[in-house]
Amino acid sequence: MRVLLSTLAFSISGPVAACDLALALAVDVSGSVDEGEYRTQMDGLAHALRDPVVSEALVRAEAQLMLVQWTGAARQRVTIPWTQASNFDALDRFADRVAADPRVWRNYSTAIGEALEITMAAFSQVPECSRHLIDVSGDGPSNEGIEPLAVHRDLRALGITVNAIAIEQSEPDLTAYFYENVIVGEGAFVETANGFADYPARIRKKLLREVTQQTAALD
Numbered sequence: 001m002r003v004l005l006s007t008l009a010f011s012i013s014g015p016v017a018a019c020d021l022a023l024a025l026a027v028d029v030s031g032s033v034d035e036g037e038y039r040t041q042m043d044g045l046a047h048a049l050r051d052p053v054v055s056e057a058l059v060r061a062e063a064q065l066m067l068v069q070w071t072g073a074a075r076q077r078v079t080i081p082w083t084q085a086s087n088f089d090a091l092d093r094f095a096d097r098v099a100a101d102p103r104v105w106r107n108y109s110t111a112i113g114e115a116l117e118i119t120m121a122a123f124s125q126v127p128e129c130s131r132h133l134i135d136v137s138g139d140g141p142s143n144e145g146i147e148p149l150a151v152h153r154d155l156r157a158l159g160i161t162v163n164a165i166a167i168e169q170s171e172p173d174l175t176a177y178f179y180e181n182v183i184v185g186e187g188a189f190v191e192t193a194n195g196f197a198d199y200p201a202r203i204r205k206k207l208l209r210e211v212t213q214q215t216a217a218l219d
Contacts, residue, residue, distance in 0.1 A: 019084065020061035021211065022129035024119045025098075026136040030071040031107045032170070033139060037196040038103050041137065044200030046099035048207050049091065057211035058085040064126045065094055067101060070115035070136075072108035073145035078118075079104060082126055111145035112138060112182060120151065120160055132160040133210060137203070139167040139196075141177045152184045161185030165206055167193045 027041055048054060049065075058065070067080035079101050085091040115136065123132050134155075142148055155162060162184045166174040178190045189209070193202040 018062070018128040019064055019126070020129065021058070021063040021131045021133065022066075022082070022123060022126040023058075023063055023210070024066045024068060024122060024134045026068040026070055026115050026119050026134055028071070028110070028136075028138040028140075028167075029069045029103055029105050030110045030138075030140065032110070033196075035103070035106075037139075037169075040196045040199055041203075042099055042101060044203050046095040047200060048204040049095040049098065051204055051208070054204070054207045054211055055085075055088060055091050058091055059088055061211065062086060063211070064129055065091075066119075066122060067098055068115065068119050068122075069101075069104045070112075070118070071105045071110065073111045073114055075105050075108050076111070076115050076118040077104055078122060082122070109144040110138065110140050110142055112136070112142035113146035113148045113151050116148055116151045116155065116162060116182075117146065120155060120158065123158065123160060132158065134160060134162045135165070135206065135210065136162060136182065137165045137167060137199075138174070138178070138182075139169050140171050140174065142181070148182045155184050159185075161188050163189055163191075163206065163210060165191045165193055165199070165202055167196055167199055169195045 063085045064082045066082045069079050070076040083094045164178040164182050166178045168174050175192045191202050191206040193199045
């Protein structure tokens with residue numbers, strides 16, 4: 001981890017910024033998420049990316065976007081690598097890929113710490129971006145692998161913010177858990193979805209808050 005951290009720190013602090021936001025979208029595909037709920041997440045996320053305000057903010061920021069599917073220990077994968085929203089067509093193609101992204105796993109546990117660690121490492125590929133953000137969704141607390149709090153020190157050192165959307169389908173105290181264990185960074189927050197049916201509206205609201213905060217600083 002020490003070698004990884006020093007490499008990432010060098011990479012992120014290197015070149016002059018050419019984009020204003022690198023946003024990694026980390027989607028829960030653990031065993032508690034059935035096929036319909038997975039589809040609700042992916043379709044809802046794709047629709048939110050196409051929201052007029054969200055899409056304009058992402059294009060103005062020349063944002064880099066990435067999709068990660070995560071579940072149990074050693075089962076975290078970047079399924080759509082960094083893609084720059086250099087224009088609306090590029091962003092629309094990314095949203096199409098999100099909507100069509102096939103599910104990688106179905107029946108495993110919840111390793112949020114490892115999801116954060118794997119996603120964190122990918123930011124070395126976008127050193128030109130001035131702001132680094134992980135947007136993690138989940139419907140349960142971490143129950144396998146390293147604890148999310150164990151990754152916070154490295155995330156802070158690299159200037160990576162983690163926000164979360166807590167899908168309270170069967171875990172009514174999940175928002176509090178995410179506040180205490182998952183999110184990190186200045187201004188980090190948790191958005192609560194009251195079940196998967198509420199996810200599309202909440203992910204749109206979450207993205208609006210994240211991306212408009214950035215572009216407001218550009219005016």
